[in-house]
Amino acid sequence: MNYREKIGTKENPLILKTPPLSSEYTMHVDEKDGRDILVCTVKSTVLHYDIRCLEDLHKMLKEYGDWMLLGSKDEKVETKPDTVEHWGRSTDNPIGGWYGLKKGFKGRFGMYIPPLMEHLGFAEVEHNKRNNRMRAK
Numbered sequence: 733m734n735y736r737e738k739i740g741t742k743e744n745p746l747i748l749k750t751p752p753l754s755s756e757y758t759m760h761v762d763e764k765d766g767r768d769i770l771v772c773t774v775k776s777t778v779l780h781y782d783i784r785c786l787e788d789l790h791k792m793l794k795e796y797g798d799w800m801l802l803g804s805k806d807e808k809v810e811t812k813p814d815t816v817e818h819w820g821r822s823t824d825n826p827i828g829g830w831y832g833l834k835k836g837f838k839g840r841f842g843m844y845i846p847p848l849m850e851h852l853g854f855a856e857v858e859h860n861k862r863n864n865r866m867r868a869k
Contacts, residue, residue: 735761735768735783735786736761736768738851738852739759739760739761739770739848739852740758740759740760740761741760741761741762742760742762742771744760745758745759745760745771745773746758746759746760746848746851748844748847748848748851749847750843750844750847751802751843751846751847751857751858751859751860751864752859752860752861752862752864753859754861755774757772757773757774757775757844758772758773759771759772759773759844759848761783764780764833767783768783769781769782769783769833770782770783770785770786770845770848772844774844777837778834778837779832779834779837779838779840779844780832780833780834780837781831781832781833781841781844781845782827782831782833784826784827784831785820785831785841785845786845786848786849786852786854788825788826788827788831789816789819789820789845789849789854789855790849790854790855790868792819792825793854793855793866793867793868794868796867796868797868798867799858799865799866799867800814800815800816800819800865800866800867801814801815801816801863801864801865802815802816802817802842802843802846802857802864802865802866803815803816803817803818803842804816804817804839804840804841804842804843805817805839805840805842806839806840807832807836807837807838807839808839809839815842816841816842816845816846816866817839817840817841817842820832820841820842820845821838821839821841831845846864846866849866850866853869854868854869855867855868855869856869
């Protein structure tokens with residue numbers, strides 16, 4: 733899939749909202765070390781994620797077959813098992829660890845990737861004030 737067309741570029745990024753719909757951020761595709769990555773910009777903070785997470789997360793959610801808590805946490809905070817955040821840094825995921833690529837900013841996978849998955853039509857995401865979940869479409 734050509735993600736640049738659906739997600740955007742640095743010059744024309746996709747504007748998304750966090751699952752509780754409380755904050756806006758942008759997402760675009762860029763290249764780092766010869767491979768495509770997701771670049772998430774939240775105010776002045778820039779996070780990078782392995783673009784492979786989109787298809788890997790979709791596959792995992794399909795296999796899971798139910799709603800899964802997002803469980804968003806910063807990099808240095810412990811995660812709860814059976815959450816999207818935990819899976820996004822688990823040695824049991826397809827890349828064997830973190831989908832977050834930027835040291836000190838590897839977390840928040842469960843906050844910023846689910847709305848992108850929803851935009852791409854890969855998932856449904858709840859939009860409550862807290863404890864949101866997602867499931868594969």
